[in-house]
Amino acid sequence: MKAGIVGLPNVGKSTLFNCLSNAKAQSANFPFCTIEPNIGVVNVPDSRLEKLEELVDPERVLPATVEIVDIAGLVKGASKGEGLGNQFLGNIRETDAILHVLRCFDDDNIVHVDGSVNPMRDKETIDIELQLKDLETVDKKLEKVKRTAKTGNKEAQKEEVVLLKIKQNLEAGISVRAIDIEKDDRLEFVKPLQFITDKPVMYVCNVGEDAAATGNAYVETVKEAVAIENAEVIFLAVGTEADITELETYEERQMFLEDLGLEEPGSAKLIRGAYKLLDLETYFTAGVKEVRAWTIPVGATAPQAAGVIHTDFEKGFIRAEVIAYNDYVAYGSEAKVKEAGKMRVEGKEYVVKDGDVMHFRFNV
Numbered sequence: 427m428k429a430g431i432v433g434l435p436n437v438g439k440s441t442l443f444n445c446l447s448n449a450k451a452q453s454a455n456f457p458f459c460t461i462e463p464n465i466g467v468v469n470v471p472d473s474r475l476e477k478l479e480e481l482v483d484p485e486r487v488l489p490a491t492v493e494i495v496d497i498a499g500l501v502k503g504a505s506k507g508e509g510l511g512n513q514f515l516g517n518i519r520e521t522d523a524i525l526h527v528l529r530c531f532d533d534d535n536i537v538h539v540d541g542s543v544n545p546m547r548d549k550e551t552i553d554i555e556l557q558l559k560d561l562e563t564v565d566k567k568l569e570k571v572k573r574t575a576k577t578g579n580k581e582a583q584k585e586e587v588v589l590l591k592i593k594q595n596l597e598a599g600i601s602v603r604a605i606d607i608e609k610d611d612r613l614e615f616v617k618p619l620q621f622i623t624d625k626p627v628m629y630v631c632n633v634g635e636d637a638a639a640t641g642n643a644y645v646e647t648v649k650e651a652v653a654i655e656n657a658e659v660i661f662l663a664v665g666t667e668a669d670i671t672e673l674e675t676y677e678e679r680q681m682f683l684e685d686l687g688l689e690e691p692g693s694a695k696l697i698r699g700a701y702k703l704l705d706l707e708t709y710f711t712a713g714v715k716e717v718r719a720w721t722i723p724v725g726a727t728a729p730q731a732a733g734v735i736h737t738d739f740e741k742g743f744i745r746a747e748v749i750a751y752n753d754y755v756a757y758g759s760e761a762k763v764k765e766a767g768k769m770r771v772e773g774k775e776y777v778v779k780d781g782d783v784m785h786f787r788f789n790v
Contacts, residue, residue: 427704430517432518433527434636438498438621442664442696446494447464447467466493471697475717481758495521497519503603521625524624530642531642545647556623560592561596603656626657632661633661634665663686671693687731706723709722709731709779728746730778739786739788742788746771746772747786748770749768750782
């Protein structure tokens with residue numbers, strides 16, 4: 427599961443990617459400096475992991491990770507192959523969620539591809555290109571479905587109605603994620619087509635250092651405009667975050683954050699947001715060898731969670747021994763949790779809860 431960073435050229439995408447992954451993607455003050463998508467595997471900040479480390483004192487600690495892809499800047503006409511359009515749109519299609527970076531700061535030294543700062547115009551430019559690409563997809567599918575529907579096929583007739591609704595909305599500038607479609611119809615007819623504008627999105631407003639703690643008028647405009655999409659909006663000062671990651675010690679970074687009025691880097695909030703956007707959650711294993719956070723999709727069963735460690739664990743699953751994170755912290759150790767009768771034994775049907783501390787019993 428991976429989230430793709432998208433936006434117009436020169437809005438701070440590669441600088442943000444560098445902050446998140448500590449990879450050194452080239453960032454420069456001109457379009458198309460990122461041609462191949464850079465991929466970074468990013469640790470997910472989680473205070474629960476730190477607490478478990480404190481209690482267990484393991485030999486090593488391994489956090490959950492999320493994959494972030496830095497996709498080159500789109501421009502007007504990308505859907506028709508302008509700029510590096512087709513390649514970029516293909517890269518976006520391969521991601522599971524979109525982090526849409528919008529420039530929400532004024533700086534005469536950084537060129538804007540359209541000559542002035544206007545995040546809503548920038549958002550619309552990208553949206554239109556993605557919607558045009560989705561229109562191509564829906565038109566191709568409609569051709570086939572209409573032929574089948576004419577034969578009297580009830581399922582095809584039902585699908586035609588859904589696809590026509592999508593087509594009409596896309597032509598009106600409404601993304602697929604914002605269209606009111608029955609849940610069952612969405613699963614059956616919409617999901618298989620992998621519309622780009624159906625992917626979950628988070629809008630990342632790149633603000634100046636002076637707005638790092640409070641945001642600014644640009645951010646408020648974005649929040650109002652995207653309310654219909656049920657999308658999260660966060661803001662961070664990407665240039666300042668880049669400066670923070672360059673500092674040598676934790677203490678120096680904390681002092682810098684305090685001066686800005688921040689409790690943690692905005693990038694930490696963004697990574698957690700991307701994790702949630704991808705519909706992922708975490709369970710833990712805790713022992714003296716290692717304390718580890720494991721990534722699972724929301725709704726995963728105990729055997730599926732076991733399979734993340736090793737496929738044999740899923741095949742030979744017998745049971746899971748489960749401790750709620752809050753119980754682990756309250757009692758201070760696995761032994762004390764057992765004494766208090768708070769460890770549960772769960773079977774194959776158990777749906778794992780975010781934060782569960784688990785041991786698996788299996789037989790292969």
